[in-house]
Amino acid sequence: MSSDSTSRLCDKCRNIFDHWGDIIEDEHLVKLQHCEHIFALKESSARGCPLCGQFYRSLESRGGATEVCDATIEVLNNGRTPAPGRIQIISFKRILSDALRDREDCWLLELRFCVPRKKDLNADRPESPPGTNDIQMDEADSDSDGAPDSIASDGGYYDEYACKAILLPSTFAGFQLGNSVKKLNFSTTTEGSRINMIRFKSWIAGCEKNHDRCKIKEHSLPTRLLLLQNHSFKLFSTSGMKEPSRYATLSHCWGRLKILKLTTKNIHLLQKGMSVNVLCKTFRDAAIITRGLGLQYLWIDSLCIIQDDPEDWSKESKLMAGVYGSSTINIAATSATDGNMGCFFDKDLSHVWSHRVSAKVGNEERYYDCVEDGIADTCLQRTPLASRAWVIQERLLAPRTLHFSSMQVFWECNEVTACETFPERLPAPLTYGDFYLHKQPVTLNLWPKVVQLYSTCKLTFAKDKLVAVSGLARIIHSQTGDGYFAGLWRENLENQLCWKVRMPSPAPVDVRAPSWSWANVDGTVTLPPSRPPETSEDVVCKVISIDLFESDPFGEVPAGSVTLRCVYLIPCELSFRQDDLRPYLTQRDKVVPVTVNTDFADQPGFKTYSFIAPITTSRGLLLSKPRSNFRSTAWSSRGYERIGLVHFDVPDLAELVGSFPTVDLSLMTRYESENIKYDEGYIISIQ
Numbered sequence: 001m002s003s004d005s006t007s008r009l010c011d012k013c014r015n016i017f018d019h020w021g022d023i024i025e026d027e028h029l030v031k032l033q034h035c036e037h038i039f040a041l042k043e044s045s046a047r048g049c050p051l052c053g054q055f056y057r058s059l060e061s062r063g064g065a066t067e068v069c070d071a072t073i074e075v076l077n078n079g080r081t082p083a084p085g086r087i088q089i090i091s092f093k094r095i096l097s098d099a100l101r102d103r104e105d106c107w108l109l110e111l112r113f114c115v116p117r118k119k120d121l122n123a124d125r126p127e128s129p130p131g132t133n134d135i136q137m138d139e140a141d142s143d144s145d146g147a148p149d150s151i152a153s154d155g156g157y158y159d160e161y162a163c164k165a166i167l168l169p170s171t172f173a174g175f176q177l178g179n180s181v182k183k184l185n186f187s188t189t190t191e192g193s194r195i196n197m198i199r200f201k202s203w204i205a206g207c208e209k210n211h212d213r214c215k216i217k218e219h220s221l222p223t224r225l226l227l228l229q230n231h232s233f234k235l236f237s238t239s240g241m242k243e244p245s246r247y248a249t250l251s252h253c254w255g256r257l258k259i260l261k262l263t264t265k266n267i268h269l270l271q272k273g274m275s276v277n278v279l280c281k282t283f284r285d286a287a288i289i290t291r292g293l294g295l296q297y298l299w300i301d302s303l304c305i306i307q308d309d310p311e312d313w314s315k316e317s318k319l320m321a322g323v324y325g326s327s328t329i330n331i332a333a334t335s336a337t338d339g340n341m342g343c344f345f346d347k348d349l350s351h352v353w354s355h356r357v358s359a360k361v362g363n364e365e366r367y368y369d370c371v372e373d374g375i376a377d378t379c380l381q382r383t384p385l386a387s388r389a390w391v392i393q394e395r396l397l398a399p400r401t402l403h404f405s406s407m408q409v410f411w412e413c414n415e416v417t418a419c420e421t422f423p424e425r426l427p428a429p430l431t432y433g434d435f436y437l438h439k440q441p442v443t444l445n446l447w448p449k450v451v452q453l454y455s456t457c458k459l460t461f462a463k464d465k466l467v468a469v470s471g472l473a474r475i476i477h478s479q480t481g482d483g484y485f486a487g488l489w490r491e492n493l494e495n496q497l498c499w500k501v502r503m504p505s506p507a508p509v510d511v512r513a514p515s516w517s518w519a520n521v522d523g524t525v526t527l528p529p530s531r532p533p534e535t536s537e538d539v540v541c542k543v544i545s546i547d548l549f550e551s552d553p554f555g556e557v558p559a560g561s562v563t564l565r566c567v568y569l570i571p572c573e574l575s576f577r578q579d580d581l582r583p584y585l586t587q588r589d590k591v592v593p594v595t596v597n598t599d600f601a602d603q604p605g606f607k608t609y610s611f612i613a614p615i616t617t618s619r620g621l622l623l624s625k626p627r628s629n630f631r632s633t634a635w636s637s638r639g640y641e642r643i644g645l646v647h648f649d650v651p652d653l654a655e656l657v658g659s660f661p662t663v664d665l666s667l668m669t670r671y672e673s674e675n676i677k678y679d680e681g682y683i684i685s686i687q
Contacts, residue, residue, distance in 0.1 A: 009357065010049035016087065020359035023089055030089040034111055037082040038068045050355040051165060051370060055111045058373055059163035068161050071115035083114045092429045106429045107167040114160050164373035166429050170356060196409065197292040199423060200402055203411045204293065204329055207400050213414040213441055214399045219244035220322035224304040225297040228287050234273035235262065235303070246328040247297035248290040251394045252282050253384050254302070255338025261307045270303070280339030286331050289343060299323060320471035321397055330398035335406035337384040343404035376417065376431045379405040389457035392450060393471045396442050412439040442475045444489065448527040451487065451518060455525040463556055465512045465519040470554040485546050486517035486557045494539045495528045498619045500597050500645050502526065507600040514560040515641035516686045521599050538617045540653065541566040561639060562686050569663040569682040570612040574622065576602060587660050596622065598644040611663065612646055613684065617653045620646050623686060639685030
């Protein structure tokens with residue numbers, strides 16, 4: 001770390017700050033040419049330019065450096081000139097909401113590389129993508145993190161990689177970043193972490209005293225807790241407790257390690273008590289942290305729920321909102337892939353570094369700390385624990401969490417996010433991005449964000465797809481009284497049916513939800529707002545009934561039907577292009593002007609007869625006869641299944657309907673006519 005690295009900047013980077021006054025006049029978006037190619041950036045980094053080093057490290061840490069280097073070599077081998085790296089400078093006033101503080105004089109520096117895909121290298125087209133000098137950026141693009149985005153150009157595709165750095169004023173919010181990092185005791189030992197326990201206890205005390213949004217409104221106790229003693233523990237029933245007790249919970253990855261679990265066969269042994277030495281390292285570390293925080297009780301799922309008793313598991317899984325929501329602190333073993341890794345790590349200081357640069361604005365000399373982008377994302381989101389689906393609700397249900405990552409410890413509550421580097425408050429520019437989850441009270445408005453992040457996570461058992469988020473759903477239901485149906489809410493259900501999968505996966509082997517529910521698919525899901533916006537699209541269909549084939553809407557829901565009354569129903573055929581596998585629709589060999597997003601990845605050459613059921617004036621569901629062999633005949637014969645979402649490429653839906661006739665029931669087969677009725681609109685059931 002350097003207090004002032006301006007003198008060591010390369011000419012390209014120095015040029016940015018020599019013209020800083022001109023650059024910040026346009027606080028929205030400035031674009032400058034930077035390095036000749038990725039190897040020039042690498043060389044400048046090796047020569048000591050701190051900003052080039054930070055850019056290269058950003059790209060390397062997210063796995064993009066190797067891909068860009070390989071693609072650049074391919075370009076050179078084909079006798080072409082690589083596209084240069086280009087800097088975009090964007091004010092955080094544009095990226096962050098007006099409601100967030102910490103935006104003033106904060107800047108995102110983004111270096112982008114465009115490289116052609118391998119199959120396009122020999123094509124006869126320009127050496128760099130048209131418009132590369134004018135790459136447009138908006139808020140939706142602000143979470144690019146080194147992974148490639150595809151850019152269509154002259155019939156070919158370019159992969160675009162981004163590496164970033166963030167500029168914060170050196171006196172940002174009273175923080176002295178360089179000094180605070182130097183003072184930290186990033187110890188590799190448990191004893192050293194106990195020294196930091198003073199800070200952790202102060203976070204908890206300040207939160208309990210000052211944060212209204214973190215106060216526990218209704219106290220409840222888990223059925224069982226672990227009573228921690230000096231070098232032992234025992235399973236403790238809370239039924240005899242007269243007053244709620246303070247306790248910690250643990251969020252952890254099970255992994256494949258064999259660990260001690262509570263079963264019907266050993267419950268008497270755990271009730272009697274055992275040495276902590278029989279516990280895996282993660283559990284032992286959690287016990288140390290719990291005792292260090294002055295708490296006596298700890299809840300761990302594998303030791304407090306009877307693992308070989310389905311009835312106990314079903315009962316306890318319904319209590320998760322209370323278990324985590326009433327805890328004093330949730331301990332997250334964030335970087336541990338299994339119980340062997342624990343909560344304490346050898347800390348890598350290179351992940352907590354910055355350099356200081358100076359820039360002239362008129363007669364004023366300004367100083368900025370150039371901070372590594374995505375510190376919160378790296379420590380909280382891109383971790384083994386964050387990939388576990390159950391953790392989404394554990395993180396949101398708990399009023400406060402300590403995340404023990406391999407880099408540093410993070411604190412989260414409903415009002416403050418902090419870390420050992422920024423112990424008072426993490427600056428908002430370090431927490432931006434579509435996939436960053438801000439800790440906050442659970443509300444209906446948060447549900448689309450929950451679904452988006454949850455859909456990226458992994459489950460050991462696919463049948464838990466809806467159960468693992470049911471604790472959050474129960475809280476929202478208690479707040480609103482709204483009906484909950486397989487991951488969707490009754491209010492504005494028509495719009496919510498228009499969810500979309502970002503990257504379709506093959507159809508699942510086992511049924512875990514109806515086809516109209518996002519829980520039926522694998523992959524990142526975008527869900528429309530749970531409440532309609534003030535300027536909502538015109539809805540052209542209506543849900544007239546919902547039937548779940550299970551008694552508990554918050555449990556497993558493998559089957560259910562939604563019956564719609566649609567103004568229009570357009571017959572078509574779904575096909576996939578042979579060259580790029582993109583789906584398209586035709587009616588009597590005429591291409592329907594829509595953009596198709598299929599729910600599952602199908603093989604090229606696949607075709608199916610289908611229908612477009614417009615839900616709004618711009619979007620509709622793509623339906624077909626059930627083609628999956630795992631749906632029962634008795635069920636599937638009663639309706640259709642969703643296979644995708646379509647966006648209309650024409651501004652007027654009536655224009656589309658005028659060019660592509662709707663269903664004529666008199667011309668349909670017996671099966672189709674039995675499953676589509678007409679009563680002031682087409683009546684169709686989706687399973």
